[in-house]
Amino acid sequence: MDIKEIRALAQLMERANLSVLELNEADKKIRMERAVSAPVPPLAAQEISAPAPRDDRAQPEGAVDFNRITEVISPMVGVFYAAPSPDASPYVQIGSKVKKGDVLCIIEAMKLMNEIVAETDGEIVDVCAANGQIVEYAQILFKVF
Numbered sequence: 242m243d244i245k246e247i248r249a250l251a252q253l254m255e256r257a258n259l260s261v262l263e264l265n266e267a268d269k270k271i272r273m274e275r276a277v278s279a280p281v282p283p284l285a286a287q288e289i290s291a292p293a294p295r296d297d298r299a300q301p302e303g304a305v306d307f308n309r310i311t312e313v314i315s316p317m318v319g320v321f322y323a324a325p326s327p328d329a330s331p332y333v334q335i336g337s338k339v340k341k342g343d344v345l346c347i348i349e350a351m352k353l354m355n356e357i358v359a360e361t362d363g364e365i366v367d368v369c370a371a372n373g374q375i376v377e378y379a380q381i382l383f384k385v386f
């Protein structure tokens with residue numbers, strides 16, 4: 242069992258909200274556990290308070306508000322290509338400004354080239370896949386601010 246399989250199992254645990262996963266296959270055995278958070282008390286038992294007003298000017302120059310980031314996820318399994326051809330420059334890189342509908346990358350699936358486009362206007366703050374890497378369904382490809 243390689244690290245990719247272990248990561249896939251960990252993602253499965255998280256998506257299915259499992260606390261324990263045990264797998265026995267011929268000579269391989271793996272048991273994974275994760276901490277389960279304590280149940281949240283009902284609202285009546287919680288102290289309710291309004292959040293402090295947010296001052297956007299207080300944020301340092303160049304800082305990213307992670308609450309406003311949009312994640313572009315892969316709609317399919319396939320090979321991630323950052324550029325239209327091996328000798329071309331990538332469609333986008335960190336710092337690139339994009340508009341809704343701009344091509345961000347290509348995912349090759351079953352010999353078909355599928356363009357992945359920006360869903361919103363913004364700036365690329367992270368590229369989460371490497372050129373030529375196989376990506377999974379729902380894997381984060383880009384983070385747009």
